[in-house]
Amino acid sequence: MVIMKALFAQLKKNRILKAIILLLLVSTNTAYADWYKQEQTIMGTLIKVELWHNKRLQAKKCISLVMTDMQRIDASMSPFKHDSELSHLNRTAATQAVKVSKELFQLVSKANRISEQTHGQFDITFASAGRLYDYRKAIRPSDEQLKNLLEAINYRHVLLDPRKRTIHFQHPQVYVDLGGIAKGHAVDQAIKILRQCGIKHALVSAGGDSRILGDKQGLPWMTGIRHPREKNSFVVLLPLTNTAISTSGDYERYFIEDGVRYHHIISPASGKPANKARSVTILGENTTTTDALSTAIFVMGPQKGLETIETLPSIEAIIIDTKGKVHYTSGLLQPKQEN
């Protein structure tokens, strides 16, 4: 009887011991329940992932899944990597129809749909001439070169066959670049991964493209629109939840020659940098769309740009024109008071 009692006591102790160990394990994993943040340079831009989770290890795992996926997208869609799927397409698609991955096919299809919606101002074939600019080395194409290549800029040259999942360029000089849409796509993919990971509150951004999942512990995320001419200063601060937001500006990549600012957003009609705005911010539901639209509306400028956005449901815009004046779409303005 005494032995039984002792054994029982031992077991009870063991149970308590087990409970203590378990408690310790759980607490080391949740002791830092907080916001987790990581930054990394991928796709030539700063990638930021910030999320809330009550398990440190799980949070780190989710962030690392996102970073790995960003690297995967960069490896397949970079125009600077010789072995990317995009580079292969550019080398081959003028001579034959090229079978591509589902992801690339869908993104090029989406790019072409946005070209239709924006009357050709978003056009991934801008790169037929646009690739002759090197902003770091202050190099730009001559007028002669531009004249010869302008014909190749037309998204209709990019023939898509959904049944065979092939892409075939209809002009020998066509060259495509997804720089105006791929980062937005990568951010959308990141949000998908985070959701699958069980995350409910997060912010992912790739340069000027951000997407917000949920709120920030009951409060909105405050997102600033940069002043296009004054570093470290904001023109507008927006309180946001569950939103995609992209900004395109003429201050990101540029060089100045003889007083002219040569930047990275190219008007498909001229092959030259667009000059009707300084910055365009688009708000919407996903970053693939807001990324491409911010580039397109930048080319259009405030007047046509606002008109176009007013026709698109669930999309709003903030445009800073060449004089620094800020324009808003009607959905962002207060309703007029009736007297």
Ligand code: ADP
């Ligand atoms: P960032 O790359 O700084 O986020 P944007 O989203 O505005 O800026 O995209 C600019 C990029 O889009 C350029 O670097 C180029 O790769 C591509 N691009 C430039 N002009 C056009 C255009 N008219 N249509 C589609 N893509 C464009």
Ligand code: MG
């Ligand atoms: Mg863009």
